[in-house]
Structures are given as structure tokens and as C-alpha cells.
Amino acid sequence: MTQQELARKSVLYRKNILKYIVGAKAGHTGGSLSCIDILNVLYNYVLNVSPETAKSPTRDRYIQSKGHTVEALYVVLADKGFFPESDLETLCQYKSHYIGHPTKKVAGVEQNTGSLGHGMSLSVGTAISAKLDDLAYRVFTLLGDGELPEGSNWEAALLAAQYKLDNLCAIVDKNGLQISGPTADVCSTDPLDRKFEAFGWAVRHVDGHDFQALTDAFDSLPFEPGKPSLIIAHTIKGKGISYMENQLKWHHGVPNPEQYVLAQDELAEAEMALQ
């Protein structure tokens, strides 16, 4: 997929994220908008997954550690044909499979997540298995910067280096805001690059909304042979909707009807600009 096509996909995904969050009257809006470009590149450029290969032992694995931004994952999986997009009309409704965190009941989801700090260990185990069986698949996990104080991340980071898991790539959606305020003020994990490097990882910074930068980074994996790779994706919470950008209240804010119209208008303009 070309950069232009990726850009158009992201506009579509942003429209759908908002559509289904508004329909459900619930969701993690800001974080879904900050990580959607990363998910877009993963599913449309990097991962060898599709509904047809969903059970293949050699498929790449994507495990979403920051499970609360599941709306971003759902709209991408729907677009990839894992399930009809109309299923998302039931998001968070009584008896729906489409709950507010990733669940394997939804086609295409690899692991149930939602409690933070779990994706890294699951990914490390999955990546060790590939090494044991000499399989070429790769494992990707997406973390939020707010979840990094969970100690289990660092347990897993140590082990990933111990096992030289250069088939593992963790991406931090570093939008700088968490529910209580700026991540730097809550429990800073900076300098993140030096911490992970000290743990034995190879690290790169990218603009998490720049498709060229993202595809270049993924094309360069592993950043160093014998080391797990970390992509620190600098992102903007609420990206793409100007009144939401970098505004804490949109962590799990749901647009009212007027705000929703404004947001869709802005996305329509973005779409026009890409024609």
C-alpha cells in the first residue's frame, strides 16, 4: 500500500473509530486516535495476517498490550475482512462479543488483554516459540507510555534480550498523556530509549503519524541482529480531530452530537485533501 493509500485508510479508520464510539457511547477515543496510524501500517504494510491465514502457525502475531484502545483494533480488523463492519454497531452492547478490550471471541484478536503490562510477556513467549521451532514469523506488541510503570513490562524486557529475540518488536504509542495527566508528571519513564537500550534492546524514535517514517522503521527490523527492537512512536492523543488533540479529557471522552459533526467534517476535509 502506498503512503497516499495508507493516509486515506487512516482517515477512514478515524471516521469509524468515532462512529462506533459515539454509537456505543463509550470508548477510549484519544488513545485510539493516537495509535491508529501505527495499526494501519502494521495491518496494511507489515503483518502477514488475513482472515485466511488467521490460524496459520507462520502468521505474524500482533498483541495489543494497551487493550483499552480496542476501537482502533476493531475498525482495522473489520476493514481487513475478519468480520463484518456492521458487527461494531453492537460495540459494548448487552451480549455483544465486541467488548471494551480485545477478546479472542473477535476474529483476528490473538490474546485477551485489557489489564496493562501483559502484552510484553505474552509476546516474549510467542517469540521464543518461533525461535524454538525456527519459524520466521515476527511478534509485534503495542504499549501505551502510561502502562510502562507496570513492572511486568520490565521483567519481559529483560528476558527478551536474554533470549536475543530479534523477531520481537515492541511499539510504544508515546502520546504523553494518561488518565490523570501528563505521563511525565504521573510516573515518568523517560529517558525511555536509554532505559530499553540498557535492557539490551535496539531502539528507534519515529513520528507515529508519519507513514514514511513508520514504514521505514518496520522495514529496518530487526534494528540490530540478536536484539529485540523498540519503536518509540511519538504520537498525539486525539490526533486528527483538532479539538481533541493533546486534550486530556478525550482520554475516554465521547463526542456529543455537535462535536461528532465537527469531527466528521474535519475528517471529510482531510479526505478531500488526499484525493
Next chain:
Amino acid sequence: MGEVITVVDKKAQPNVAQANLDIFSSTLQELASTDRQILAVTSDSRGSGKLVPFGQKYPAQLIEIGIAEQNLVGVAAGLASTGKKVFAVSPACFLTARSFEQIKTDVAYSNNPVKLIGISAGVSYGALGSTHHSLHDFAALRAVHNLIVVAPADNFETEQAIRLAAQAEHPIYIRFGKKAMPLLSEENQEFDFGKGRVICEGDDLVLIGTGETVYPALQAARQLEATQGIRSTVISMHTIKPLDYDLLANVAAKGCPILTVEEHSVFGGLGEACASFLMMNGFRNRFKIMGIPDEYTVTGSQVEIFNHYGLSEDGIAKEAVTLINR
């Protein structure tokens, strides 16, 4: 209780009691020899898990995590998700407390069929104290959906449990200690998860134990019959969840007193599981739960702790007589 039992090679003397831990180790090694999908995942616990020979013979099948139990269970879940037959081996105290959320979420909720092996369970660590005791694990794990909870009593049950677990496609927790455990029966009985094992039958009393308390319960039953003519049904309820409700209903229908015995807090374990079933199904048998009371245990070896709280032949026999006469 308390007798010294010499541990020797099982194949040379098949009826000599060994620790269930040793049986776990030898069984897993045997299974791994023909099945490369079997992995032992350890948290610097290969020594205490008796897995050093396993690691030497099958180095690619032993995954060392280091002392990081949350990661142990999360990584085990990741491995299991790819089809590996994963035994995550760690002291029961840490495995079921430190990594409780990984058990709940990564193993049970995600249905990654990890076999969680809690070694040195209950008060096996004796005088090392409460940090090292697991007297909460039945209670905690019973409340986790999609998890089988097992405490084999003797070498036979342990071997059967490990063999079944290796082929199981669902999450299982198995806990045992490190003391030599005599066989409860010389007969080759059927074994399956969720099916209690009747060791002997009598109509005056029902003794239900699990794990390492079944043997003293059986000794108590023998003593009661020899000294007072009281005939007991003794059950090894090796599977705490799912509990064998059919068996419970059958023995409760005898109408005689029921005494449960477990190496666990009296809260939330085997006894309360039995009690709730019996009460909800209209049984009014005299009933008593023996276990570790709600306190930090007295300092001592496992045997001393068992004796202190009456989880011994004499202690169980005494409590049984009190219950019968109540």
C-alpha cells in the same frame, strides 16, 4: 506422620513412597523424551522443581525465566498459544499470588492451556514461614473461571495428573509437596480430573481429603476402625474444581458425619466447596472443616505444623470422634 521414608529409585522398588515432586519430575522427563512440544518453564526453580536432569537432557525444552513469576506465567501463556505443551513450574506460594493476574487473564481468560505446577505447596516449606506457604491457592483459583484445580495425594495420582495434563487443551493448576507420600491403594484405579477417588468405604463416617492430607485421613480411618470399630469412607478429592458433586451427593446420602481435611486455609478451599454444595442440596449431615485456621502458622516443619493443627492421624481421629458424638 513423621516417619522417615527412604526415597529410592522408583523403577527398582515401585512400591516405595516417593515425593510427588519426584514423580512429577520423572514423568515430565519421560513425556518430554518423545514429545518435543513439552516445555518446562521455570523461575530459577529448576532445582526446587527437581528439573535439573530434565534441563540437562532436554536443554531446548527448559525455558528459564529468572525470578519473575508474572513474566513466567505471561511467557508460558504466549508459548502455549503457539501449541507448546507448557508446564510453568514455580513454588505454589509465588505462582498463585505474585502472578495471580497473569493466571486469571493470560492463562484462564485467554484460554492458553498452560499447566501451572505449584511446587512445595501448602506448608511444605515449613519454618521458612508465611511468605512461602500457599494456603490461599484453592480459594483464589476456585474463583477463576476456566481453570481446573488439582492436588494429587500420592504418586499414582501425581503421575496420572501430569500425563493427563500434558494432553489437556485447557488450563490446569496442579499443586503438591515434596514429602514422600505412600500409595493410598495398591489397586490400579481409574483417574480423571473431576472424579474423586474412593480409597475405602464405610457407613459411619466420611473423610474427604485432598493432596497430602489424604494419607493421614486414611491412617485415622484405620485407627478408628481398629480401636473403636468406626468404619469410614475415605475420599481423595484430588480435584478441587470442578468438584465431584455426584460422589459428594452419594456419600452424603449415607447420612453419616462428613469431615474434610486440607492443607489450606479453612476459608475458601475444599471444605467450603463441599459445604456449599451440601447445604444447597439439602444435606444436613454433621460437618466439619479441618485445615489451617485464619492465622499465621506456628513455626515448624510441615509435619510439626500438621500436628499442631491436628492434620495428623491422631488429630483427625480425635476430631472425627467429636463430630460423631456431636
